[in-house]
Amino acid sequence: MTESKQQQIQHLANIFIQSMPFSRLLQLELEQLSSQSTVIYLPWQQQLVGNPIQQILHGGVISAVLDTVGGLMAAAAFVERQDFDSVTQMQDGLAKLGTIDMRTDYLRPGRGEKFYASAEPIRLGNKVCVCRMELHNEKDVKIAYGTGTYLFG
């Protein structure tokens, strides 16, 4: 991969995290980014609670984080395959990338201080990418699994 391609992939973090208002609201941060394995994390915030008595994350927050890490990994895979002349051209290409469908499996209540979400590709073609995702807390307690299908538009 050319240095320019690596720069393009790193630029994805700006697009998926810093530039997305909802990712900023969740205070998502990038940990690792490649087409083979991508990791982001979510710090605990009181406003993301679903059940106020149990003090656990809302299930929708968990799905949102899993969808984001899967989409980010799919985008890295897409950029790696395509020849973009510039970041602008890359952004145009990515505008058409989207989630087709996603399944979330909730395993345990979302308790913790910091939640790590990772994605790995299970099917990667010219038109679609399917990922498996996983979310655990800072004590490595598994909280949710996901499977997402993404379209290279």
Next chain:
Amino acid sequence: MTESKQQQIQHLANIFIQSMPFSRLLQLELEQLSSQSTVIYLPWQQQLVGNPIQQILHGGVISAVLDTVGGLMAAAAFVERQDFDSVTQMQDGLAKLGTIDMRTDYLRPGRGEKFYASAEPIRLGNKVCVCRMELHNEKDVKIAYGTGTYLFG
């Protein structure tokens, strides 16, 4: 259904919407609530945007709203079947209700001013409830479908 049971069901709106910090962050509102059909809505908010150029809802917000309406309908079905002596007893029973798994199908970009999410039961037993959910905007443009499996803990 006794008047008291209807009051219990209406009380669910407090639990799922007013008392949940994340539901308040989304500014969710109740439109209709029963064990056969439940509808909530989400007003547009800039901070819920996924793609800032296209100005569309983040997919995670869509999943969160679908999960909330499905869970609310499952809770209404649960309350209808159980004999709770008091709201406190009902809250204890509901503490164990949770989403087991959920699928979201994204159909169109989340554009609009107001987003209505509805749920209807497709399987209702003593232990689990499966719902189909749907989200459309104020012009009745379908944006996403969902299917969720909920456990009566």
Next chain:
Amino acid sequence: MTESKQQQIQHLANIFIQSMPFSRLLQLELEQLSSQSTVIYLPWQQQLVGNPIQQILHGGVISAVLDTVGGLMAAAAFVERQDFDSVTQMQDGLAKLGTIDMRTDYLRPGRGEKFYASAEPIRLGNKVCVCRMELHNEKDVKIAYGTGTYLFG
């Protein structure tokens, strides 16, 4: 649609039902075929039983029938959009059509004499088609729902 295109769509029944060994084993029959709504049916066979005491269809048979009707409808939608010069060219195009993922929701035990499966499109693009499917028996008892994502290869 030209008469030739209608003939091509009708030819799909041969491909998905008569030419597929597993569809013949299931004794599937076509009831209706278009890109908007497709219906097939499965006659009861003792060798398709999952639970011999309850005498109900194996869940895998139900998923297989739902996947077949969804794939057939996706193929009809694909043929309607493409310009194929001949049936041979159409068959080449269809060789790349495949299921990416599918969810089945089992609602009731598979009891009956004849099982009707239908599909309708919920998302239809140039690269993928997403369908909702449903299976009921001859007394209109709903047995299963499905959602499938198909790739136009």
Next chain:
Amino acid sequence: MTESKQQQIQHLANIFIQSMPFSRLLQLELEQLSSQSTVIYLPWQQQLVGNPIQQILHGGVISAVLDTVGGLMAAAAFVERQDFDSVTQMQDGLAKLGTIDMRTDYLRPGRGEKFYASAEPIRLGNKVCVCRMELHNEKDVKIAYGTGTYLFG
């Protein structure tokens, strides 16, 4: 675990494989059976073909095998947790075990001579069991992944 409990678990192979007409039609065989990891295999059969030109398994066959291995593992987990006095009592308990929902992800065409399907639990409670399943051929080529939710009735 008492020896009797191990015998009960081994007896599950009879119930899920030898006694189920559809499992016999598929010629399924047991490789390994426990509540932590279960493996079965499917020999190639011409009548299970979906696409006769490509000579690959029908997607419905793949889903059926994944559902069977997931259900078998869920049954082993169920038997391990319950105290059954006899095989008859165990069979009564199992009569209510069923698949609630299942997702299949198709990764590659189903080519090969022998297909191994395995399951592992990702969520195990008193009422439901959620498993991840996987199918590969004799050359360890991954063909499909699955996720299934099973109810202890």
